[in-house]
Amino acid sequence: MIIGVLKEIKTEENRVSMTPASVEIMKQEGHTVLVEKGAGTGSGFEDAAFAKPGAEIIDTSQEVFQRAEMILRVKEPQTSEYPLLRNDQIYFSYLHLAASEELIQALRKAGTVNIAYETIQKASGSLPLLTPMSEIAGPMAIQEGAKYLEMVQGGHGVLLGGVPGVDPGTVLIIGGGVVGINAAKMASGLGAKVYVLDINLDRLRYLSDVMPPNCIPLMSSPATIRKLIQEADVVVGAVLVPGSRTPKLVDRGMLKTMKRGAVLVDVSIDQGGCFETSRETTHSQPTYTIDGIVHYAVSNMPGAVPKTSTLALTNATLPYAVEIANKGWKKAMKENPEIRSGANIVNGKITYRGVADAFGFDYTPTEKLL
Secondary structure: OEEEEOOOOOOOOOOOOOOHHHHHHHHHOOOEEEEEOOOOHHHOOOHHHHHOOOOEEEOOHHHHHHHOOEEEOOOOOOHHHHHHOOOOOEEEEOOOHHHOHHHHHHHHHHOOEEEEHHHOOOOOOOOOOOHHHHHHHHHHHHHHHHHHOOHHHOOOOOOOOOEOOEOOOEEEEEOOOHHHHHHHHHHHHHOOEEEEEEOOHHHHHHHHHHOOOOEEEEEOOHHHHHHHOOOOOEEEEOOOOOOOOOOOOEOHHHHOOOOOOOEEEEHHHHHOOOEOOOOOEOOOOOEEEEOOEEEEOEOOHHHHOHHHHHHHHHHHHHHHHHHHHHHOHHHHHHHOHHHHHOEEEEOOEEOOHHHHHHHOOOOOOHHHHO
16 A cells, blocks of 8 residues: 655644654555655654655655555644545544534545544543543643743743642643543642542542542532632643543633633643633644633644654554555454544545534444445
8 A cells, every 4th residue: 555644734733643663664564655755854753764764755745645545644634635635545643523514524525534543442442542642631731731820921820839838739630531640640740739520430439549649539510610610720621522522511601710810721622622712722822811711722732742742643553554554444444443433434424423413414334334
């Protein structure tokens, strides 16, 4: 199969979907790898590093789209790329379709086979291609929240860990999954008072066992959120419904009860965000303020640390990419239910229920297309 690795063009996205080591493995499997010029620069991989194991360096994204049977990407196609997509071409990346009706319609029209990193799911329920980025986004949420608490950044001037004789800051984390637990580890390590909310009692028991005494796991409810948000200096939205739009758990009315200069960090923004007042921001303009509350809602947080996140991501994605390349998408989906769960839109049909439900589209089970 001909594999195309595109340069990311989403604003300030510096990750790349393959490393030179990944190219070597793909070549050993007998595949051709096309890498767009400069695709790996932001992650520390120059073109020569890709060429050494046998990648063909391509000058334009147009040629990569034209020749590749499977596109590997970190992020979804951007508007300027919609006309370049081809019928039956495989597009394998993070897609987050439940947040964008426009992208859904573009992919349906293109007739591509769209496999989303974020919905590939193991029998245990874990999300192996989302987990490594969640492990990065969790600590980053605290890192950014602590930064924007600084008064010069618009916050109200609290040091999360406090100092001897002075109370530490309070962090409220809504969602106790991979993002939530990694955010809690970071915040607890700084010395903050940390609340982690979840609706899964087994998860809360686990968090109680593994987290330090300054981290308090609690059952989530609207009443609990309303109460704790008044105490919080930083609130992290770490809610995930795989492949589906995120529920809004913090409404605008709650902002009026918060401390002026507190910070909301919405890690769920890729799937629409879990705060009513969230709107997507970028690394160069990461925050805005509503009702005196600083909002941070960068949709590609791990893109700020690409030398770490590219390696973490490609460690997880490569085995799936190799299997799809070796077998073709139909056989790979027939034989591997994890890859089948990644199918979001196939030849114009929406094959992931959460995506269909987000905008009221018809749903077609993937099995009917195999």
